[in-house]
Amino acid sequence: MNDLNQMYYKKMESIHEKHFAWLKYRESHLKKLLNQVESHQFKNKSSLQQELDAITSKLEIIKNPETHLVVKDLKMYFGGVKAVNDLSFEVKKGEIFGLIGPNGAGKTTVFNCITQFYRSTGGYMYFRNKENQITNLADRKVHEMIQEGIARSFQNVELIWELTVLDNLLVAGHSLLLSDYLEHMLHSKRMLQEESVLRTKGYELLKKLGIEDYAFRSPYGLPYGVLKKIELARTLMTDPTLIILDEPAAGLNDQETKDLAKTIKEINQSLGITIFLVEHDMGLVMSICDRICAISFGKKLALGIPSYIQNHPDVKKAYLGEDIDE
C-alpha cells in the first residue's frame, strides 16, 4: 500500500469514527425523546392541566409583587361534604381582607387549609413569605407557617391559663429562638439574652394594645375583650407578615368590638401586616375590610369592596337572608 492509499484509509477511518460517534449520540437522544413521548402519552389530560394550573397560579403571584397570597381552585371534601369547592381569590400585601358567609359556608375550613391544619383535597395556595420567596403552602407543615410569616388566632380563646399574660406571649415567641433545648436546660447566656429580648418585646406589644397592666397576672377571669387582645398580641410575637383571624369579635359586646376593630386597623396600618379575617359581625367587616370575599356552600358568590358586597344580590340572598325577588 503506497503512501497515498494509507492517507486515504486513515481519513476514511476518522470519518467513520466521527459518523459512529454521531450515530451513538443520535441513538441515545432518540431513546430519551421516545421515553418522554411515552410518559406524556400515559399522563392523562387532567394531570397535565393540573400542572399547568399550578404554574399559572405561581406565575400570577410572581408577576405581581403586590400579591401576598393566591388561593386557586381550592377544594376540601369531607366524604360527600364539599366544604370548599373550587374557591379562588388573592389577598394583596398590606390589605385587610374579609371572608364572609353563612354558618357552615366553609370559612374556617379555608383557614385550616391555608395553615395546613387540613390537607386540601385539591387546588393551590401560593404565599409570598418573609424572604419574599413564593412558597407552595401545600408543601409546608403546620408548624412551619410561623417561619413563612403566617400567624393565626382561633374562634375560641386558646390561652394557657396557668401562665401569666406575658408568659403566654413568650410561648409564641419561643418558636423563633436560636438557642436550643440544651441551652434552655443549662440556662446559657445566649438563652437568657434571647429571653430578655422576648420579654421586652412582649411587654411592648401589650403596651401597644393598651393591656400592659395585665402582663404579670393570669389571663383567667379577664374580660373577653382583653383575652382577644392577648391572642392578637401573641400572634404579633412571631413577626408575621400575614395574620389570620377566625371570628375575632365572637363573644364581644358592641364597645369591645369597636375597640378591637380599632386595634386591628392600627396593627394593619402601623406595622404593615396583612390581615385576613373571617367574621360574622357585619359592622366590623364592613368598617375595616379593604376587600371582602363572600362564599356560600364552599363556593365564591362575590368579591370586591365592602359597598359592592353589601349590595350584591347573591350575597343578600345567601348571607343576609334577603330575597331579591321581593
Ligand SMILES: Nc1ncnc2c1ncn2[C@@H]1O[C@H](COP(=O)(O)OP(=O)(O)OP(=O)(O)O)[C@@H](O)[C@H]1O
Ligand atoms: N373536620 C370535619 N369533618 C367533617 N366535616 C367538616 C369538618 N370541618 C368542617 N366540616 C363541614 O364543612 C362545612 C363547612 O364548615 P366550616 O366550619 O368551615 O364552616 P364555617 O363557614 O366556618 O361555619 P361557621 O360560621 O359556623 O363557623 C360544614 O358543613 C361542616 O360540617
